[in-house]
Amino acid sequence: MESRRVEALADGVFAIAMTLLVLEVRVPELAEPVTGTGMVDALAGLLPSVAGYVVSFVILGMIWIGHHNQFRFIRRVDRALLWLNIFYLLCVAFVPFATAFLARYPLQPASLLIYGGTLLLGGLMHLLHWNHAVGHGLVSEEVTPEVAELFRERISMGIAVYLAATLAGAFLPKVGLVLFACMPILYVLPGRIDPRLIEEAAAEE
Amino acid sequence: MESRRVEALADGVFAIAMTLLVLEVRVPELAEPVTGTGMVDALAGLLPSVAGYVVSFVILGMIWIGHHNQFRFIRRVDRALLWLNIFYLLCVAFVPFATAFLARYPLQPASLLIYGGTLLLGGLMHLLHWNHAVGHGLVSEEVTPEVAELFRERISMGIAVYLAATLAGAFLPKVGLVLFACMPILYVLPGRIDPRLIEEAAAEE
Amino acid sequence: MESRRVEALADGVFAIAMTLLVLEVRVPELAEPVTGTGMVDALAGLLPSVAGYVVSFVILGMIWIGHHNQFRFIRRVDRALLWLNIFYLLCVAFVPFATAFLARYPLQPASLLIYGGTLLLGGLMHLLHWNHAVGHGLVSEEVTPEVAELFRERISMGIAVYLAATLAGAFLPKVGLVLFACMPILYVLPGRIDPRLIEEAAAEE
């Protein structure tokens, strides 16, 4: 209950950041009279921004699921956790800009540094958030050291992937693009957190 | 309770997508001094975007009611359901773009393909979502095979109508427009899901 | 509980419509070097849009309070009520456009017709919403015929004021502007709904 409003703010920021992404897909201006070829060219020109929309929406969805999972075990929030959460949301809300930049300059190293850097910083905040919650007894009793460690591993794995994709993108933008586009696939697949562990914990509630 | 935050994210995305639609209705720039005729012409020029706003708002409202009805019976969410929900919301959040495109090029087959395709994909996700929830025991006990089938029929009916309107629009844009504009009428009318069935189920809770 | 998600959608639409209003207050472009006079002129030029922001924010706040009060007594929602609520929100979400139009053409009868018409239609939906809820037994038992009538009177009074301001504005835009700007004052003052009646009802819960 104590964490209810923190979740409400977070859900709001996620929902808005995800929906604002669509504002970067702009209706093209075609010369009149509109021809079939003109339309096909215009639609092809939309592809980078549509791809950016889809990838960023799915990545934000993935991050939101991580937030959701973490808060299932957080029972109380203290001042520091509130702030870590706000710095985390600051990164989340910056994703629409990073996406627009990437869609506009898809082959520039700077684009991948901004995009990857935003996700990387968000991942670090997420890790600090979890460590603080575990370290200050703000999580429920079901969080044994093993569960805490599993979460830590999973978040760290995400950070490592962001770091690799960002570094790759800084030198070979195309490789970075492919890595970011593939990231959701990594997460849609069942994760390393043993589902039985989580379910048992939930069942005990 | 488990599904509370999924509903919060969904309600946020719906509320934002519905409200963002209004950003596509733009204040016209009139030559000074403003004359009565100039104003009437400018207002007439707003009609496509106002119509797009109204139709898309009502269609999104209709889809939200479907989401609302489905979640009344969903008791738990698993990883796959979270992801299906995110892909579903990805389509919902794309509607403002599809609407703006349609309002800008109302008589182009491409516009109706984008608009109808977005709704069609959303409908398919909605169906997969329900099938997964029923098939993996995530729904409450009131969902007898008959209730599950009634929901499935209703969602499939929607998908069939979207498909028909999209295909018609790809060849005869005006027919597609009329079909999409009439869609809400179909749904405002009482549906095929026997209300007594739902109410009995709700009463047993 | 049944009405929880309807309220969540409504709160989302209100929050977004209220916050989107600020997008219509645009940062002016000043000639470099910026002079004191240039800045004063630019700020003076912002006044209509700032006034529009303040008045519409407060009017939407007023309408939200009305929605809040009505839903305190609504216990269940049926299909028709869901739809009336969506048509009501359609008017609410249109207010940012109506405000931007009014701020851009403050002295045009058309502006006041659009602005007043949006509020008027919203008020009518609100009245239909209440009448449906009362007529179909969707409200809690505390709603005696007297309480129902008090709500009806209050909503009707609002509709009458909107109608008067819209009609006046259609002929004398300045009078309409003053009436709309004064509307919140009418509502900030204690209303005709006997607070004891409401509090007793709430206490009985």
Next chain:
Amino acid sequence: MESRRVEALADGVFAIAMTLLVLEVRVPELAEPVTGTGMVDALAGLLPSVAGYVVSFVILGMIWIGHHNQFRFIRRVDRALLWLNIFYLLCVAFVPFATAFLARYPLQPASLLIYGGTLLLGGLMHLLHWNHAVGHGLVSEEVTPEVAELFRERISMGIAVYLAATLAGAFLPKVGLVLFACMPILYVLPGRIDPRLIEEAAAEE
């Protein structure tokens, strides 16, 4: 429970205002072919708006935490409190404009007057809100006169700092900028409200 929807509206407005801030960070248009120097210059040109995004996001986060803390002790809302809350949110939702103005004209006294004035007015509303809640018995019993006074002191301290930064900025814009940028540091540090006092109160619930 009574205050649930007020919190929902507030959380929505905060989440949207915070996320809309990112719309003011715009993707720069670079001359083709994009050169390394051109990109560096463009990124440097983004600094004021990125700084504005970060500072305003953190300040809004800080204000949201204050709202959150205040509502933990508010048990009921009356008509006047609803209105004070709406006037308070009116200031919160204006922050994206004030931030955009400041990012566009960072060295103009007018920018600091608008930015600081918005925060100052919000702070005053927050103080009136708390005083009204305490004075009309809308807070829970844990709020002893000492707790009420601690809150009052903290809000007043914030108002004093806003006032100082605004006045300084009106004469020396750079000093105002530094003060506003440092404000969050003041709040991230543990506050003067004795945490034991709050925790004891919470424990008694």
